[in-house]
Amino acid sequence: MAEKEISQAVIARLPRYFRYLGELKDEGVERVSSQDLSILMHVTASQIRQDFNNFGGFGQQGYGYNVEYLYNEIGNILGLDRTHHLIIIGAGNLGQALANYMNFERRGFIFEGIFDRNSELYGKQLRNLTIQPMEEMESFVKKHDIDIAVLTLPKTAAVEVAETLVNCGIRAFWNFAHCDLNVPEGIQVENVHLSDSLIKLSYNLNTNSHDLEDKDN
């Protein structure tokens, strides 16, 4: 897709552009300038142009970007023109919440299976998915064309399960386990460390209270 290496900071901003462009498209907006996008998204117009220049600039004319074209182009860059097949490992509260969330499917992320160690959960139905025993995971992955494994299991189990899955051919992990995965090069990991995120909020909350006190003086 992209010929040159794009920084992860730019890539992390692309889904947000995609989200705003989708909203503009849904509202029937046909053209948008980097200025207007800038005001809407609270980033500078020059940041937007720089980010877009990584991908050839998307041909902004004097009168702005074509919203639908830009939306589709960024979608293609993000791989959203393809369908991805996912399994969820760990059918606790979070795993079940993700399995039940339908918006991922709208973007082409299809949950194909969900697995857990807890035999009390076997057979439980979540929408069109049935919770299966962990023992079934390997053969399931080998039989189906699974791209992404979602890890919503305790950290004590995550590392070993990830190893098994790499050996089965899984190339991407969406990791909610509270640990880092050491995977071979070429395997993609996107971490969602909820505790880390909440702790960062705690820092900013506590630091800001001091800032405010300083400002009052």
Place this chain on the structure above:
Amino acid sequence: MAEKEISQAVIARLPRYFRYLGELKDEGVERVSSQDLSILMHVTASQIRQDFNNFGGFGQQGYGYNVEYLYNEIGNILGLDRTHHLIIIGAGNLGQALANYMNFERRGFIFEGIFDRNSELYGKQLRNLTIQPMEEMESFVKKHDIDIAVLTLPKTAAVEVAETLVNCGIRAFWNFAHCDLNVPEGIQVENVHLSDSLIKLSYNLNTNSHDLEDKDN
């Protein structure tokens, strides 16, 4: 707490240091060098020293950092020496999953209430919490000393609810709604945009397949 402005990139790395130091502490390790931490955490030792220098360096001696001291100091910087009181707005799958997750409490993040618009959920018990009607939210926040609101509700409702909560005195949002909040200065927002995270993984997965092909040539 911190006297000078620390970059958000450094702050985002602190919870990870805290996590690794906690594990070392639990394993009974008393001292660790930046070298050892570097190998463990897959970051450079110079990055670690630079990050720590933002907070005075934590007095590494020739023989490394005192693990328990460093763990406690970073915990204090992160505000984890205090208790935080949270409410959850939106008792769908994700809101319930968070309410049921006990590890946040271990870090001093106490869920005090959970609210939803759906009358079928009223009265449902999640551990020690009872799902309450949204109409109770304002008076609840005013009566209790709530620091952080967790938004696990649809984006169509999130912006308005956040506004109400700001007016009730909430100063920090942990936002899972698929939108950005425009809050007044001094109000902290930490976003967890799950779709954006999954889409970023999709980009890296699809781009990497090309990288691999290039390497094969």
